[in-house]
Amino acid sequence: MLKNYFKIAIAVLRRRKFFTFISLFGISFTLTILLVLTAFIDKVVGDSYPDRKRDRSLYISRMTEVMQQDGTSSGPVSFYFLDHFVGSLKIPAALAISSGFSGTNTYVNNKKIAVSYKYTNAAYWDVMEYDFIEGKAFNKQQIDNADKVAVISEDMKNQYFGDIPSVVGKYIEADNVKYRVTGVVKNVPITSYMLFSDIYLPYTVAKTDFRKDKGYRGGFFGVLLAKSTGDVSRMQSEFNAMVRRLPMESKDYKKIYCHADPYIVSYVDTGDEKRSGVMLVLSIIGIFTLLVMLLPTLNLVNINITRIMERSSEIGVRKAFGASSRTLVYQFIVENIILTLLGGFIGVILSIIALHFLNSLNLIPNLVLSINFTVLAIGLLVCLIFGLLSGVYPAWRMSKLNVVTALKSQ
Incomplete structure (x- = not known):
């Protein structure tokens, strides 16, 4: 038929x-x-590249502070908030901290190249699983020593150094500072805005000391990693309890909202508690x-x-x-x-x-x-x-x- x-x-x-x-x-x-x-x-x-552990990860992308008068103030969180408060949680196995990417220019043979760079802590490279084409990530000791080292993307390697076998140990200049390359990773699309960059740097080499700013909001993102998928809900509950105990930054605020959510929920977070992203x-x-x-x-x-x-x-x-x-x-x-x-x-x-x-x-x-x-x-x-x-x-x-x-x- x-x-x-x-x-x-x-x-x-x-x-x-x-x-x-x-x-x-x-x-x-x-x-x-x-x-x-x-x-x-x-x-x-x-x-899921490079965050292949999404099933046991929670993402912290935004904080919203409600003012005493009408209005809210919303944006990414600070390094201090992540390191001091979120870092004190007991259940997470690791906390990856990274800044949003910023833009600058560098020059090679009088040719201008647009460069995006971001800062990370050492745990970032344990939580994330970047594909290293060559070399490796910088470690905690290099971060503590404020060594001028960098991990770069494959695309940045090709643009800056050209077609050469290896660039590990060579120097790349960004924002008028030279950094020694420790590794090259596979490109991350810019749509993964919490993870994308051309150059990854230790947070200790930044011109601003992020640890001195005691405010709750800044330009950073956090990823909490649980030991197992069974610990994710407990980890989220512990995070929520910590946020409820946060003292107000000033008398101008009366309420703080901040969430550790699965990837998609965090990705589309608008900062509006009344409207789901x-x-x-x-x-x-x-x-x-x-x-x-x-x-x-x-x-x-x-x-x-x-x-x-x-x-x-x-x-x-x-x-x-x-x-x-x-x-x-x-x-x-x-x-x-x-x-x-x-x-x-x-x-x-x-x-x-x-x-x-x-x-x-x-x-x-x-x-x-x-x-x-x-x-x-x-x-x-x-x-x-x-x-x-x-x-x-x-x-x-x-x-x-x-x-x-x-x-x-x-």
């Missing part, structure tokens, strides 16, 4: 090539947009998807209704020979799903081309998008939903056609 439906669907598509072209274009273009968006989200959410992002994605799918779906519905009117005599003959409304509806929905799957196949090809083009432009540093099984599965699901949404109403209209009226239209 399905084989016959497939043959009929192909014959119908060939009958009116212009309508078929419009339908396939709408489906494939829509799916291309959704697949590119899905590939981006999958990369941001699913790529996850729900906000899901709402935006949902509205965008709805808007992208709505127009082509309505367009396909109208085209399908036009096709049905053209096939009214065929429908009348089939009904006259005993075909039930249910059979006709099932046939038309199957035909429409076949159409959307064909459009989906074209959409996948267009998506591969689009992703290759976007990757070549390098619009987002170090972000390489690709289509994997998850993205393809979502694309298939979108095709099926697309086919059902645009086929149910026209199929219902077809099933209601009167036999005599349909035959008279011959």
Whole structure:
């Protein structure tokens, strides 16, 4: 039966090539947009490099202080808060501390190179699992000694030193200071904003002594690592209890909010306690998807209704020979799903081309998008939903056609 439906669907598509072209274009273009968006989200959410221990990690990205008067003050936390208060917790096995990345310029052979750099503590390299292409991370002793050492990204190695076998032991200049390279790591995309940098430096070599600033907010992020996944909830409870005991920084504040959350929750934290960042992002994605799918779906519905009117005599003959409304509806929905799957196949090809083009432009540093099984599965699901949404109403209209009226239209 399905084989016959497939043959009929192909014959119908060939009958009116212009309508078929419009339908396939709408489906494939829509799916291309959704697949590119899905590939981006999958990369941001699913790529666990270099924090491969996410299942037993909690991230500290923001603190919000509520003022006595109306208003809040929100932003990343300070080194002092992480080192002094969070570092005193008993349950975590380790605490990774790193600053947000900052930008500067350096020059090689009179060529200006934009450089991003950040500061870390020693535990950062134990919690994170960077892929070292050569060398290794700087250690606690080097940090305590304020040695001018650095770990650089693969991209920075190529830009600064060129194509040479090894750069370990060589010096790289950033912000008018020379640092000895101890290791080179695989690139991290800038979308991982808590972990991205071109150059990683010991926090003790910074021009500002972060330990002297006793404020709670600054430019740092923290990652708590539990000994096991079973300790994560206990670690989070201990962190929350510590925050509740924090003294107010000044009389201007009456409440402090700070959370140690799983990666995704922390990644989209807005600092607004009344609005979930996850729900906000899901709402935006949902509205965008709805808007992208709505127009082509309505367009396909109208085209399908036009096709049905053209096939009214065929429908009348089939009904006259005993075909039930249910059979006709099932046939038309199957035909429409076949159409959307064909459009989906074209959409996948267009998506591969689009992703290759976007990757070549390098619009987002170090972000390489690709289509994997998850993205393809979502694309298939979108095709099926697309086919059902645009086929149910026209199929219902077809099933209601009167036999005599349909035959008279011959």
